[in-house]
Amino acid sequence: MKAYRFDTLDGLDALRLREEADPRPQRGEVLVRVRAVSLNFRDLAMPRGRYPRPCLPGLIPISDAAGEVVEVGEGVASFKVGDRVIGAFHPRWFGGDMPSTIQKDSYGAESDGWLCELKAISQEAVVRIPDSLSFEEAATLPCAGLTAWSALTGPTPIRAGHSVLVLGSGGVSIFALQLARAVGATVIATTSSDAKGEQLRAMGAAEVVNYAKDPQWGRQVRALTGGRGVDRVVEVGGPGTIAQSLRAVALGGEIASIGFLSTDNPGIDFFQLKGSGASFRNITVGDRSGLMELIRVVTATGLKPVIDRVFAFEDARAAFDHLESGTHMGKIVIRV
Numbered sequence: 001m002k003a004y005r006f007d008t009l010d011g012l013d014a015l016r017l018r019e020e021a022d023p024r025p026q027r028g029e030v031l032v033r034v035r036a037v038s039l040n041f042r043d044l045a046m047p048r049g050r051y052p053r054p055c056l057p058g059l060i061p062i063s064d065a066a067g068e069v070v071e072v073g074e075g076v077a078s079f080k081v082g083d084r085v086i087g088a089f090h091p092r093w094f095g096g097d098m099p100s101t102i103q104k105d106s107y108g109a110e111s112d113g114w115l116c117e118l119k120a121i122s123q124e125a126v127v128r129i130p131d132s133l134s135f136e137e138a139a140t141l142p143c144a145g146l147t148a149w150s151a152l153t154g155p156t157p158i159r160a161g162h163s164v165l166v167l168g169s170g171g172v173s174i175f176a177l178q179l180a181r182a183v184g185a186t187v188i189a190t191t192s193s194d195a196k197g198e199q200l201r202a203m204g205a206a207e208v209v210n211y212a213k214d215p216q217w218g219r220q221v222r223a224l225t226g227g228r229g230v231d232r233v234v235e236v237g238g239p240g241t242i243a244q245s246l247r248a249v250a251l252g253g254e255i256a257s258i259g260f261l262s263t264d265n266p267g268i269d270f271f272q273l274k275g276s277g278a279s280f281r282n283i284t285v286g287d288r289s290g291l292m293e294l295i296r297v298v299t300a301t302g303l304k305p306v307i308d309r310v311f312a313f314e315d316a317r318a319a320f321d322h323l324e325s326g327t328h329m330g331k332i333v334i335r336v
C-alpha cells in the first residue's frame, strides 16, 4: 500500500509518500480500505511544532477517515466485508471517563494515523456510517463534527432558544453553527473576512462580527444579545481569544474550551474569569457513544458537512498548504 509519513516534525516538507507492506487484520480487527480523510488544525500543528504535547516523528498523519471494510480478522462479529465505516478519534474511549491510554492512542502524535490506503484496526475503533453520507462527508465527523457536538451538549445541552457563539469559519466552528441551528439555537459567528461573513449568514448565523476589524469583539457580541451574553461559546481561539469570549458569555453560560488557534498569549485575568459567572469546560473531542449519537443527529436532520475542497491522494501536501492558508471554510478532504 501507499502511505504518507512525517519523517521529522520540522515542517510540511518532511511529508513523504512511500510504498509499504499491506497490513493484515489480526484477531478482532478489520482491514479498512481508506476512501477519504479530512484534515484538522492539529494535523498542521504537529509538523509546525505548535501541538501542545510532544509528538513522535515517523508516523502516518491524520486522525479522521472513512473507508470500506475489505477483510475481517478472526472473531470479528460486528462488521462484514463491504461495510462502510469511520474511525473513532479516540479508538479506546467508549464512554464514561477518559481512559489513561488516550495520549498513546493519539493518531499522528503517538500512533499511526490514516493518510494511507489500508489500515488494520480493532473492530471497536470504527463505527458504521449511513448510506446518505459520502465517504468524503463521513470523514469530516470523527474530530471536528464530534468536537462541535460535545461542545453543544455535555451537562447543559444547548436547545431551542439558547444562543451560541462560534469563532471563525474553520471545521469545528462550521459544524457547531450547523448543529446549533439544527437544535433551534441562535448563532452569532465571528470571522476575519466580510466575504466569509456573508457565507456564514447564508448558513444560518443570525449575526456576524468581524474580529479583525474590532479587537473588542466580545463587547459587540454581548450587545447583540441585548447585554445578556451568549449561553455557550465554542472556544477554538484559546489564549488570544479567551478574554473576549469571557466578555461575550452570559452569567451561568459556558465556555466550551476547545482550541488554540491564536498565537498570542496575554494570560487570563482571574477576576474576569470569576466575574463572568460562566463555567469553563474542557473538550477532548468525545467518545465513541458521542460519535454514534452525532451520526444519528446528522442522519435525522439531513445535515451536510461543509466541504471546502477535496484533494487527490497524490496532492496531500497541497491540502496541508490549503489548511495553513486559512482561506477555507469548513473542512478540507483528501480522497484516497
Ligand SMILES: NC(=O)c1ccc[n+]([C@@H]2O[C@H](COP(=O)([O-])OP(=O)(O)OC[C@H]3O[C@@H](n4cnc5c(N)ncnc54)[C@H](OP(=O)(O)O)[C@@H]3O)[C@@H](O)[C@H]2O)c1
Pocket: 039, 040, 041, 042, 045, 143, 144, 147, 167, 168, 169, 170, 171, 172, 173, 190, 191, 192, 193, 196, 211, 236, 237, 240, 241, 257, 258, 259, 260, 261, 262, 263, 283, 284, 285, 286, 323, 326, 327, 328, 330
Ligand atoms: N480540544 C479538542 O477536542 C479539539 C478538537 C478539534 C479541534 N481542536 C482545536 O480547535 C481549533 C480549531 O480547529 P479546526 O480544525 O476547526 O481549525 P481550522 O479549520 O484550521 O480553523 C481555521 C479558521 O479559524 C479561524 N481563526 C484562526 N485564528 C483565529 C483567531 N485568532 N480567532 C478566531 N478565529 C480564528 C479562521 O477563520 P476566519 O477565516 O473566518 O477568520 C480560520 O480560517 C484548533 O486549535 C484545534 O487544534 C480541539
